[in-house]
Amino acid sequence: MTQRLEQTQAAIQTQQLATLQVAVAKMVELSVAELENRVQDEMLDNAALEEKDNDDFPVNDHTDNADTDTDNDAADDDNGDATPTDDNAYEESEFYGSEADAMGDYFSADDVPDYLQQRADEQRDRNELQYSGSTSFYEELQNQISEHDLNEHEREVMEYLIGSLDEDGFLRKDLESLTDELAIYHNILTDAEELERLIGILQEFEPRGIGARSLQECLHIQLTDPERRTPYTKIALEIIDHYFKEFTGRHWEIIRQRLELDEDTEEHVRYLLTHLNPRPGSALNEASTPSAPVVMPDFFVTVTDDGIPRVSLNQGDVPELQVSRAFADSLKQYGKGDKKLTREQKDAYTYARQKVDAAKSFITLIQRRHDTLLAVMRAIVAVQRDFFINEDDDTLLKPLTLKDIAEKVGMDISTVSRVTSTKYVQTAYGLYPLKFFFSLQFTTSDGDELSAREVKAALKKLVDEEDKHHPLADEALAAELKKQGYNVARRTVAKYRDMLDIPSTRLRKIHG
Structure with missing residues (x-):
């Protein structure tokens, strides 16, 4: 006992x-x-x-x-x-300016002159800035690639998988189609086994449910998130895995009978299931609108x-x-x-x-x-x-x-x-x-670690200092970066050049 x-x-x-x-x-x-x-x-x-x-x-x-x-x-x-806080509301601060120091001479907020209070409020409002650096649905996911230990080939495949997601965050293409498209259009060779493994990694991205091939798989992925673990998660998973048809048809009397659920358990399980997101991509789409909200x-x-x-x-x-x-x-x-x-x-x-x-x-x-x-x-x-x-x-x-x-x-x-x-x-x-x-991490020829941002800065410097009558092609830029200890491929140079809004070799060339 x-x-x-x-x-x-x-x-x-x-x-x-x-x-x-x-x-x-x-x-x-x-x-x-x-x-x-x-x-x-x-x-x-x-x-x-x-x-x-x-x-x-x-x-x-x-x-x-x-x-x-x-x-x-x-x-x-x-x-x-x-x-x-209230006790030190008018303490001098570089974010609130000299007005805060002046307001500290008064016994309470009620004693502060209106003009001084207004100036202090304006100073505070200037810290509520508009931030317009919004990113797209796909960029949000690409930023998460660096959280996983992938080689360059795997990152390229992962980027294609992300680009293949629909607006709801689902991967509707089958493995055979993905394999053919990567080989024909991008000269990237892969197989179904590697794709399945990388899709599994993609399904660990936030928000959970991204990369699912079906609604059933989408809900299953969300329920396996450790942060969603509750006393009722195991029952919810059993419903999704074995009684999905009854769940989508709202036949709860059948589910309740077969799983022998009491009223309280059923209520908690239904709450858990109905609060899953059937369209995980919509969360990122809404977050990536082009407006510039106050931050x-x-x-x-x-x-x-x-x-x-x-x-x-x-x-x-x-x-x-x-x-x-x-x-x-x-x-x-x-x-x-x-x-x-x-x-x-x-x-x-x-x-x-x-x-x-x-x-x-x-x-x-x-x-x-x-x-x-x-x-x-x-x-x-x-x-x-x-x-x-x-x-x-x-x-x-x-x-x-x-x-x-x-x-x-x-x-x-x-x-x-x-x-x-x-x-x-x-x-x-x-x-x-x-x-x-x-940011992503690269290793120099000397074994030192550096960020992708540093590689971009080196690339920009090379382009700025190049002979515009004979601009460097991407292969040449990759070779010059390698001389400086940056081991990056030509494809990476092309990607960073696009991110930096640097035109192609032909467009950078000055004639005459």
């Missing part, structure tokens, strides 16, 4: 952990504005959750430091606020006089939260156990307990989001330190993949991907998406 009890307890803990991971992953994806709305909605829904009274609970006034020592960074990721930075990175990058998290107008004292007092009053409770008192105690537990869980989620974001940003700054301390010189960026950061911070690569795919960082010189700091 004792052994069976211990096994059951361990299973429950695993389920709770998986549920927490899913909740944290969703929280991490929220922007500052979305988090503000999420917190306000939660406070409206849960009376046990309230804004912390800073008079009774003072907030520490500090920022986060990010040194090159990543071990120290990982130990400190519970520090730091992004923007000033609020999620992080600020400043450099001290000692040359140390400092990272702070932008909390926006998100208040610091606490459990309501009234609800906490109710639990103490009814939970003493020294007197018998009436029916109404028991109901009140149960209600208060549920609300307090939900409030504590939400506060924990907010803190986990805070810690996760800071850990990832710190790790990026630690690797790309030279970029930040040298006025955002992008030639100093080092090769970096999501896998590198995941290993540094001890997180799953999908979690790091969720952070870097939607977040922005503000420096003194510009606003950058976190994806900007990741």
Whole structure:
């Protein structure tokens, strides 16, 4: 009996952990504005959750430091606020200008003159920049190729597979057609076995479900995502794999009977299945619209006089939260156990307990989001330190993949991907998406690692300095790059030339 009890307890803990991971992953994806709305909605829904009274609970006034020592960074990721709280709202900041310093002379916000408040607001608004660097559906997927250990041939095949996806993210072509097209039109030889293996890798890309050959396979892929693991995932997979016809026909009475599901289990399984995305490509298509939305930075990175990058998290107008004292007092009053409770008192105690537990869980989620974001940003700054301390010189960026950061911070690569795919960082010189700091890796003839960005810079320099009466062909450019230690193929040179908007040899030639 004792052994069976211990096994059951361990299973429950695993389920709770998986549920927490899913909740944290969703929280991490929220922007500052979305988090503000999420917190306000939660406070409206849960009376046990309230804004912390800073008079009774003072907030520490500090920022986060990010040194090159990543071990120290990982130990400190519970520090730091992004923007000033009520206690230090008018602290001098290079992002809010001298107006913030002047406003600090007043006792409270009500005493600040309107003209000074307006100037400070305008300074803050200038940090909400329009970022027009949108990427297409296919570019979003191509950027994820570098997260996998593929050789040049495999990358070319993977790029073709991505280009063969339809707007819903499905791969409708069969393996034979793909093999023939690659050989005839691109002189790339492959076989069904290699294609199947690379399609399997493609199906690990975000959003999950990309590269599926059918709706059934698409839903199966999403359910095998570790971050979707719940106590009901196994049953949901069985339905998709063995009762797909009944599922699409909404014959739940048949499914319920054959799997012997109780009402509660069926409700949870149906919720899980109906929240899968049958068109995973649509998520990227919507995200890659050509409009230039207003972007609020999620992080600020400043450099001290000692040359140390400092990272702070932008909390926006998100208040610091606490459990309501009234609800906490109710639990103490009814939970003493020294007197018998009436029916109404028991109901009140149960209600208060549920609300307090939900409030504590939400506060924990907010803190986990805070810690996760800071850990990832710190790790990026630690690797790309030279970029930040040298006025955002992008030639100093080092090769970096999501896998590198995941290993540094001890997180799953999908979690790091969720952070870097939607977040922005503000420096003194510009606003950058976190994806900007990741690039492919090449190895020089001396064995040194360098980023694709450095290869592009070398290529651009060669073209700028070439004799325009006798411009270099792609083969010649590849040969010149090889002399400099950059082992890149002619096809790679052609691709980078297109990305840099460098015309072909014929168009670069000056006659006469």
